[in-house]
Amino acid sequence: MFKKALLALPVAMAVGVAGTAAQAEWQDPNDVLQKLLEAQPDSKYLHQSEMNIMMMPDNPALYLLDDGEELFYKERGPNNASLESCDFGKGEGVLEGAYVELPRYFEDTGKVMDFEMRLVHCMKEIQGFTSDDSAVSQRHGSGSDIMRLTTYIAHQSSGYAWNPPLDHPKEQAMRDAGEVLFFRRGGAMDFNCAACHGDSGKQIRASVLPEMRNSQEWTKAVSWPAHRAGQDNVRSQNHRIRGCIWQMRHAGILPDTPVNTALISYWNDAARGEPAILPDLKR
Amino acid sequence: MFNKNTVAAGVAAFASVALAAGCAVADGNKADDVDITAMSAEELAEHLIFETGSWRDQEMQEGGGWRDRMTQDEIQKACSFDSTRNDLDGEVAGRVVALAREQYQAPEGDIELGDWRKGAELADSGYGYRIGHNVDDHGTREAGGNCYNCHVMDSSVSVQGTIGPNLENYGAQRGDSQEIRQYVHQVISNPHQYFPCTQMPRFQGLLTEEQISHIMAYLLDPESPVNNR
Numbered sequence: 128m129f130k131k132a133l134l135a136l137p138v139a140m141a142v143g144v145a146g147t148a149a150q151a152e153w154q155d156p157n158d159v160l161q162k163l164l165e166a167q168p169d170s171k172y173l174h175q176s177e178m179n180i181m182m183m184p185d186n187p188a189l190y191l192l193d194d195g196e197e198l199f200y201k202e203r204g205p206n207n208a209s210l211e212s213c214d215f216g217k218g219e220g221v222l223e224g225a226y227v228e229l230p231r232y233f234e235d236t237g238k239v240m241d242f243e244m245r246l247v248h249c250m251k252e253i254q255g256f257t258s259d260d261s262a263v264s265q266r267h268g269s270g271s272d273i274m275r276l277t278t279y280i281a282h283q284s285s286g287y288a289w290n291p292p293l294d295h296p297k298e299q300a301m302r303d304a305g306e307v308l309f310f311r312r313g314g315a316m317d318f319n320c321a322a323c324h325g326d327s328g329k330q331i332r333a334s335v336l337p338e339m340r341n342s343q344e345w346t347k348a349v350s351w352p353a354h355r356a357g358q359d360n361v362r363s364q365n366h367r368i369r370g371c372i373w374q375m376r377h378a379g380i381l382p383d384t385p386v387n388t389a390l391i392s393y394w395n396d397a398a399r400g401e402p403a404i405l406p407d408l409k410r
Numbered sequence: 411m412f413n414k415n416t417v418a419a420g421v422a423a424f425a426s427v428a429l430a431a432g433c434a435v436a437d438g439n440k441a442d443d444v445d446i447t448a449m450s451a452e453e454l455a456e457h458l459i460f461e462t463g464s465w466r467d468q469e470m471q472e473g474g475g476w477r478d479r480m481t482q483d484e485i486q487k488a489c490s491f492d493s494t495r496n497d498l499d500g501e502v503a504g505r506v507v508a509l510a511r512e513q514y515q516a517p518e519g520d521i522e523l524g525d526w527r528k529g530a531e532l533a534d535s536g537y538g539y540r541i542g543h544n545v546d547d548h549g550t551r552e553a554g555g556n557c558y559n560c561h562v563m564d565s566s567v568s569v570q571g572t573i574g575p576n577l578e579n580y581g582a583q584r585g586d587s588q589e590i591r592q593y594v595h596q597v598i599s600n601p602h603q604y605f606p607c608t609q610m611p612r613f614q615g616l617l618t619e620e621q622i623s624h625i626m627a628y629l630l631d632p633e634s635p636v637n638n639r
Contacts, residue, residue: 378476379542
């Protein structure tokens with residue numbers, strides 16, 4: 128761990144000099160993408176879809192922003208409350224830069240929570256929704272409240288560098304367990320995540336796969352919510368995990384569970400220092 | 411190592427203070443009742459998989475439940491590292507090859523090739539063994555081999571994967587002797603016999619012997635489009 132931290136520092140500085148990265152300042156998602164494309168002219172992953180790059184200024188995910196904002200400030204649920212008192216880690220109602228600093232440890236629950244877990248927690252605790260209400264049970268699809276809220280909230284962190292905190296021992300523990308899970312072989316076909324995301328420029332059919340160690344590829348890889356052109360829907364980080372675990376022939380992962388949180392802790396950490404594209408557009 | 415231990419000690423001390431101060435509020439979730447900072451990363455990963463209710467309760471296609479699916483066998487355990495980068499440790503490689511040979515069941519007598527047309531379909535098909543929100547039903551459709559996901563076998567029919575080597579003209583280059591057939595059967599059944607900790611799945615048990623014979627025909631039959639590229 129210690130060795131890794133030492134190595135990470137000069138890398139972050141070098142990247143900073145190259146001029147792509149780490150800012151604590153909002154940037155338009157298309158501007159973030161353009162800078163990454165310039166910084167990595169040879170990345171097959173980043174350059175794989177000219178069509179999507181062209182579409183980026185008109186990313187259909189942007190259409191969810193207004194609805195998401197309205198849902199956030201509207202008094203809703205059995206408690207007739209807005210989400211303004213929800214603390215995503217930077218204080219009640221503070222959304223700027225909050226999304227890129229998750230997962231994190233929350234004192235009020237005593238555990239490390241990823242974004243979706245935290246959002247659902249607030250919708251239940253503050254607004255009074257229960258697991259059976261469609262407002263929280265529907266997790267996927269551009270029409271769901273969760274995806275509209277996710278897109279709006281995440282957008283407030285666009286261009287901020289990924290910076291999930293590791294100060295609390297539980298945050299470090301979850302990140303480290305996520306690393307183990309990334310390399311853990313299992314399931315019917317012996318896959319771990321690295322089987323498909325360990326080498327650069329590899330393809331599964333027509334999809335060029337992002338490599339986890341290239342943090343400028345990886346920041347795009349983990350930049351969800353993203354509109355998935357092939358599915359014509361905006362998707363979340365949790366949806367991506369579910370999809371990859373399904374392809375891996377592991378067991379069926381459930382939402383709001385800590386295996387998700389650990390994997391996200393690790394993969395957001397792997398993009399540390401690089402600006403997030405929120406929302407992104409993917410194939 | 412040294413630093414890790416000192417950090418861990420500080421962490422443990424901090425955690426007990428936090429607990430004593432009553433910061434940690436249980437949420438009705440079993441995961442919260444244990445001190446996750448007292449575990450190694452490997453222990454915590456196993457804990458998260460087996461003790462936190464992270465999986466749907468479903469019957470797997472091969473039988474058993476999620477727990478059976480997620481329990482590692484010896485080869486999976488030995489290969490749970492970054493095998494794409496780190497040089498494979500010689501001792502681990504030897505052990506994995508030995509385990510794979512032990513698991514492998516050789517067919518009796520000469521190996522016959524099946525029908526390459528069926529093999530082409532099976533090599534293309536990514537159906538089978540997926541579970542969770544969308545369950546592959548083996549009762550209505552047979553499982554496939556996923557070969558195109560990782561190998562180019564006939565680049566004229568579709569876009570194919572590059573995780574594994576290009577297999578075009580595989581048989582044309584190697585011939586179709588019993589020795590070659592034995593080797594290919596071994597690789598498809600349990601590739602760790604030759605490539606310890608490879609990313610390629612072990613298909614013995616996932617595909618039937620008949621399905622494997624069709625796929626082998628697709629690779630080795632001189633008539634197969636794979637060998638006429």
